[in-house]
Amino acid sequence: MHNLSQDIERVLLSERELGGICDALAAQLAGQYADSGRELVFVAVLKGSFVFAADLLRRIPFPCALEFMKVSSYGAESHSSGFIQVHLDLKRSVEGADVVILEDIIDSGRTLQKLSGLLAGRGAHSVRCCTLLDKPARREVKFEADFVGRCIPDVFVVGYGLDYSERYRNLPYVGVLSPTVYAGKT
Ligand code: 5GP
Numbered sequence: 615m616h617n618l619s620q621d622i623e624r625v626l627l628s629e630r631e632l633g634g635i636c637d638a639l640a641a642q643l644a645g646q647y648a649d650s651g652r653e654l655v656f657v658a659v660l661k662g663s664f665v666f667a668a669d670l671l672r673r674i675p676f677p678c679a680l681e682f683m684k685v686s687s688y689g690a691e692s693h694s695s696g697f698i699q700v701h702l703d704l705k706r707s708v709e710g711a712d713v714v715i716l717e718d719i720i721d722s723g724r725t726l727q728k729l730s731g732l733l734a735g736r737g738a739h740s741v742r743c744c745t746l747l748d749k750p751a752r753r754e755v756k757f758e759a760d761f762v763g764r765c766i767p768d769v770f771v772v773g774y775g776l777d778y779s780e781r782y783r784n785l786p787y788v789g790v791l792s793p794t795v796y797a798g799k800t
């Protein structure tokens with residue numbers, strides 16, 4: 615059997631630490647939205663945020679909706695600030711709602727910058743972003759999330775929903791992928 619753990623150089627965030635991060639984020643979200651009087655719609659960005667979304671939402675004790683989007687962003691090679699392609703869109707309106715986008719990790723910042731602009735343009739009362747992980751050193755556009763689980767260094771991580779070539783999403787922790795796994799493949 616190929617045990618996925620053998621491809622992990624080191625564990626960055628254990629299951630226990632991830633639980634603590636979700637507790638802290640849920641408390642921040644409660645402070646912001648528990649008594650807003652508006653509908654709260656979480657928009658989880660597929661596929662990477664699915665584990666994070668499941669753990670976070672089970673810590674939210676007040677009414678909220680969950681929707682999914684699948685998007686990809688492109689660099690600035692042909693467009694001054696990049697653009698976003700929507701592969702799976704919402705099936706509902708977010709007009710008047712408080713929207714919180716759930717993302718696994720922010721890298722260049724392009725995905726969330728574009729996606730939050732797109733949803734704000736659909737008449738949401740507010741659009742905020744909640745990310746499990748943030749790599750500020752990699753930012754290419756000016757973008758900051760409203761709720762950040764943990765800032766991490768510029769390393770490639772997998773697990774807890776995050777993949778490399780569609781693998782490793784099922785690891786229960788976030789780990790640094792051993793460079794030997796992708797050596798010669800890029
Ligand atoms: P950006 O912020 O550059 O628009 O894109 C963020 C996306 O890049 C994430 O949602 C994720 O799909 C991917 N990404 C960035 N850094 C990593 C990483 O360290 N590991 C994995 N698995 N994906 C990453």
Ligand code: MG
Nearest residue numbers: 659662718719
């Ligand atoms: Mg992602």
